[in-house]
Every structure is written in C-alpha cells, then in structure tokens.
Amino acid sequence: MTVSERKPPYLRSALDSIPPYRPGRKVVGPDGRSAKLSSNESPFGPLPSVRQAIADAAADLNRYPDPAAAELTAALARRFHVPEEHVALGAGSVGLLQQLLEATAEPGAEVVYAWRSFEAYPLLTGLAGATPIHVPLREETHDLEALAAAVTDRTRMVFVCNPNNPTGTAVRETELAEFLDTVPEHVLVVLDEAYREYVQDPRVPDGVQLYRDRPNVAVLRTFSKAYGLAALRVGFLIGHPQVVDAVRKTLVPFAVNHLAQAAAVASLAAEQELLERVAVTVKERERVRAALLADGWTVPETEANFVWLRLGEDTLDFAAACEQAGIAVRPFAGEGVRVSIGLPDDNDAFLTVARTYPKRN
Numbered sequence: 151m152t153v154s155e156r157k158p159p160y161l162r163s164a165l166d167s168i169p170p171y172r173p174g175r176k177v178v179g180p181d182g183r184s185a186k187l188s189s190n191e192s193p194f195g196p197l198p199s200v201r202q203a204i205a206d207a208a209a210d211l212n213r214y215p216d217p218a219a220a221e222l223t224a225a226l227a228r229r230f231h232v233p234e235e236h237v238a239l240g241a242g243s244v245g246l247l248q249q250l251l252e253a254t255a256e257p258g259a260e261v262v263y264a265w266r267s268f269e270a271y272p273l274l275t276g277l278a279g280a281t282p283i284h285v286p287l288r289e290e291t292h293d294l295e296a297l298a299a300a301v302t303d304r305t306r307m308v309f310v311c312n313p314n315n316p317t318g319t320a321v322r323e324t325e326l327a328e329f330l331d332t333v334p335e336h337v338l339v340v341l342d343e344a345y346r347e348y349v350q351d352p353r354v355p356d357g358v359q360l361y362r363d364r365p366n367v368a369v370l371r372t373f374s375k376a377y378g379l380a381a382l383r384v385g386f387l388i389g390h391p392q393v394v395d396a397v398r399k400t401l402v403p404f405a406v407n408h409l410a411q412a413a414a415v416a417s418l419a420a421e422q423e424l425l426e427r428v429a430v431t432v433k434e435r436e437r438v439r440a441a442l443l444a445d446g447w448t449v450p451e452t453e454a455n456f457v458w459l460r461l462g463e464d465t466l467d468f469a470a471a472c473e474q475a476g477i478a479v480r481p482f483a484g485e486g487v488r489v490s491i492g493l494p495d496d497n498d499a500f501l502t503v504a505r506t507y508p509k510r511n
C-alpha cells in the first residue's frame with residue numbers, strides 16, 4: 151500500500167467547514183509602491199522606548215514567560231481603574247475569543263453576532279463545535295433589536311464588535327445599554343473593542359464603563375491596532391472574576407510571550423505618544439472619507455482605522471485595480487472592500503485609484 155492509499159487520520163467534522171489558510175500576497179505597483187492597507191494595522195513602527203523594552207527583554211529569552219503576566223496585569227488594572235482580578239490576557243484578542251469559546255461553547259450551543267463582522271467569529275465558533283447565528287447588519291450597522299431577538303435559551307455568547315469590522319460603524323451608548331439590559335444574565339455579551347482608541351464620537355460607549363455593574367458583560371481590547379504591536383500577539387479582556395477565571399483557565403500555558411508582556415507594559419507607559427499617532431490616523435481617516443464622499447462614493451461613518459466601500463459585484467474588480475497600483479485592500483467578494491488608513495502618501499495613492507475607477511457604489 152502506498153502512502154497516498156492509506157486512510158487519513160480521523161479529524162473532527164467541524165474542520166470541514168473551515169477554509170484552508172491562504173496567505174495574503176504582497177502587491178507591488180509600477181512605481182514600486184507596496185502599501186498594505188488590508189489588515190487594519192498601525193502604519194507606524196514601535197516607539198523607541200518600546201523597541202528598547204523589547205531589546206532588554208530579549209536577554210531573558212532562555213526563561214519561560216511569567217504565566218500570570220503579573221506586571222502587565224497590574225499595569226492594565228491601574229490604567230483602567232479595575233481590580234487585577236478583572237483582567238485576563240491572551241495571545242491577541244483573537245486568542246481571547248478562542249479562550250472564551252472554549253470556556254462557553256459546546257455542540258448545540260449558539261453564538262450570536264452581527265454579519266458581516268470580524269471573520270474570526272464564524273471560524274472560531276465553528277472550530278468550537280458551536281452553532282453560529284448571523285444577524286444581518288442594518289444600514290451597515292449592528293441591528294441590536296434583531297440581535298436581542300436572536301438570543302434563545304441555547305445562546306451562550308453574543309459578540310458586539312464596536313466599532314464593527316469591516317464597516318467601521320459604531321453603536322451608541324443608549325441603544326447598547328438598552329440591549330445589554332434585555333440579554334438574559336446567563337448569556338455572556340462580549341464587547342469587542344479592538345478599535346476603541348480610534349473612536350471620536352463621545353456617544354460611542356466605553357465598554358469598560360458598561361461592564362462594571364453587569365456580570366455577564368466582558369470587554370476585549372488589543373495591543374495590535376492603535377498600540378502597533380500586531381506581530382507580538384497580546385490582547386486583554388476586562389470582565390468579572392467568573393469570566394476572567396474561566397478565560398485564564400483556557401489560556402494555552404505561556405501563550406502571552408515575554409517580549410509581548412514587556413512591550414505592552416512599555417506601551418502603556420508611552421500611551422500619550424501612541425495616542426498622538428492615533429490622532430494622525432484619525433485625521434487621515436476623516437480626510438480619506440471626505441475625499442471619497444466628494445468624489446461621489448458612499449462611505450459609512452467610521453470610528454475605526456479603516457473605511458468600507460460596499461461594491462457588490464464590483465468588489466473584486468475594484469480590489470484588482472488597487473492591487474495594480476501597489477495597494478493591498480481587503481475584499482469580501484460580492485459585498486465590499488475594506489481599506490485601512492495608512493500613511494498619507496499611501497492614502498493618496500488609494501484615493502487616486504478610487505477617483506479614476508469608472509464606477510461608483
């Protein structure tokens with residue numbers, strides 16, 4: 151019997167619905183431009199103080215990291231004025247999403263979220279063997295009434311992505327508080343605030359205020375976006391001890407590595423400098439959106455570091471036009487294109503493609 155004739159090992163059927171990983175291609179334009187506006191990253195490299203902290207921490211790489219990440223946990227607790235028992239860490243907030251699912255989901259359990267939203271929700275829900283329940287967006291934004299109506303006694307968790315990836319839209323405080331009050335206490339509501347630092351509208355709530363008197367609400371934040379540490383993989387959850395303890399139990403041991411812990415602590419110490427960079431991105435976001443609107447595009451209001459163009463059947467064609475100019479964007483076939491805000495020059499190059507594209511959305 152040849153190797154190819156042998157039976158493959160038994161694998162979980164949950165894997166069948168998950169597409170194989172396909173790495174993104176690097177695109178290069180005729181003028182040598184290669185702009186990555188496809189992953190909502192910060193266009194800025196780490197601050198010198200953060201780089202130094204990483205270099206110093208590299209001296210200890212022969213040791214396992216602190217499994218409790220005590221220094222980072224304490225720094226986050228101070229920063230957000232919460233007890234240390236309310237803070238859990240993960241390898242990126244995507245790691246925390248997986249930990250949450252491991253803690254709450256099982257076959258038969260339902261996980262409810264708006265759609266379209268963050269691609270990891272269906273992927274990780276499926277992997278956990280739970281059933282995803284998709285609630286369509288209304289005017290590119292969460293339909294909280296429909297979300298509440300989709301909660302059943304099988305629901306274990308609801309994700310509210312605020313601002314929403316990929317549309318950039320954000321729900322306001324009054325409607326979110328009302329929604330939270332209608333969700334039964336046994337259902338965990340996760341406020342995914344990966345883009346919180348980019349929010350400008352004061353009516354968009356800070357989840358860290360909303361969770362305080364609600365034991366079934368937890369907030370996810372990350373160092374990957376505004377803090378510019380995407381490659382290091384560190385995110386955190388703020389919630390009540392029952393949720394935090396469950397999430398801590400499901401962390402792969404040592405998953406939050408030593409360099410990530412050191413860089414995150416240093417980033418919190420340099421928060422002011424980092425927020426100045428966020429202000430640059432927010433200004434660029436407003437400039438890009440205004441230019442697109444002036445050129446006749448429809449672009450929802452965005453509170454994140456990206457803009458959304460609903461292009462329907464033109465989606466892949468528009469993304470190809472961007473690629474030809476050396477700009478990688480994120481297309482969702484048949485739906486639209488998400489474009490991250492980069493450095494001004496790359497944003498200008500994107501605006502030129504949009505301006506010269508023969509159609510509008």
Ligand SMILES: Cc1ncc(COP(=O)(O)O)c(C=O)c1O
Pocket residue numbers: 189190241242243244245268311315342344371372373374380383384385
């Ligand atoms: C809404 C949302 N949540 C979470 C994440 C995960 O970020 P990370 O795992 O890098 O913290 C992302 C990343 O794109 C996101 O868009």
